[in-house]
Amino acid sequence: MDKKQQVGFIGLGAMGSLMATHLLSNSIEVHVYDIQSTLCNEIAEKGGIVHPHPKSVAEHSMVIICMLPNPSVVRSVILGENGVLEGVKRESVVIDMGTVGPSVEIECAERLQEKGAHLIDAPVGKGVWAAGSGELTILAGGDKEIIARVEDILNMLGEKIIYCGPLGSGQVVKLSNNLASCVNMAALSELYVLAQKNGIDIDVIQEALNGTAADSWHLHNSLPRVKEDEFSPGFKTKLAHKDLELVVGLGEELGIDLPVSSNALSWYNNAIDKGYEDLDWSALAKAALEKVESKSVK
Template structure:
């Protein structure tokens, strides 16, 4: 009988694993909804229960703690705020690493420290678990439409096992290497975005001061050499003076700090990234930490 039950569990995991989702902020909520729409059973937990209400209405199952969620699910996705939050969720007697069922896959999609991703993977291996770091880019729009870019670090066999999940969440999902490689790649992404945001914002300010119609300018330059995701997706929001968060300034500052610390360990100086961090920190001091990254416009305004 025990063998039969274990066989049923294995078959269920292969056909349609049960997913645990921890963290239902701007991005996490949309990602979890995508998985519900795809027919997965999704269990959820978040420290602020009210943030999970929409998911519960859409069929998600609430768990009272990280520990309880870990015991009920096969694949667990975390999408929290800061590396300290990741550590809290994964480590300790109530954390995922102590309570997940043997063979479970733990996927951290938070933008976090590469060193922490490696630490989690090493501990997971000791516990007969599998860990993947898979931070994302694409903002709230990409999360809602299943068009995220997913940067993946982990063992190839484990990554292949969860590819159907990544396919529901993103249109660009690439394994970069072993544990930590996903987070290193996300730092590359954030380094590129930081200077890009300065450029697209200054271009808009310049166009407006010159008396040009910013919408027409955007139409002209977005398809040329200046084209970028930030220009096409965030500049229209700025023109409408919409600074609501697709990605919080406070989280972008966190990412830039991680990238700078990581670069310094490698002996690299990144002056463009440091400048962007200073500008965003000025905005945060002026009460903009919960605005979207496009609110960089307000620094100039």
């Protein structure tokens, strides 16, 4: 009997847990770590092997997937004490699949190369529903030969792999996607406020915009949530906020002014200030209306 392929998986949040479970269902031996032991235990019940720290995961895996929330966590997990770098084997490949921006990828890749290991960035498109079914869109950046080495794993997790360019390019493409979608949600929030203050129903807005240049995914998926006041998280407001901060930060690194993104970020700041960080990002519209109404009362 052939030995199972060993894959490390670090970060078992909403997306990561489903992705790790999907690998298990494809007969992969999955070695996991998350700072929350309860999440590790859930994967252990499905056959995953739990480790005490990222170093141990790296010691037992030639492919290590990271699905982490922000650059500082990636830096800590890979470069920190008991991190991946301390346990990584020569010719191992780290696949960073979170949305964290290009700078940290380049920093971590340089350190891993000192030990003969490799890193590719491969952030994902779509959402939780696709994470558990292997239907993600994967935006890969890095050396093509290294990407080819792990293509079998990427194909298990995604139905489409788009090669974006050298290391960090996947992150830039993902941030470009999130720039467009986050700004669109902010624009619809303003539209919602304008409509509500003029007594116009959401259904009328949807019908009027459907099929026009103003049509969008948010029009059909987020505005109905606003109407029903139903904000159970699909994509959390705090994650959209983080992504827009990364966009604005990347612009600052490059000396590029991004006024639309910066102004949209103010609406996400408003939603965070109102305590909506763990609600679906469609709660942006609810927070926007509350802000306008609070000014009216004053």
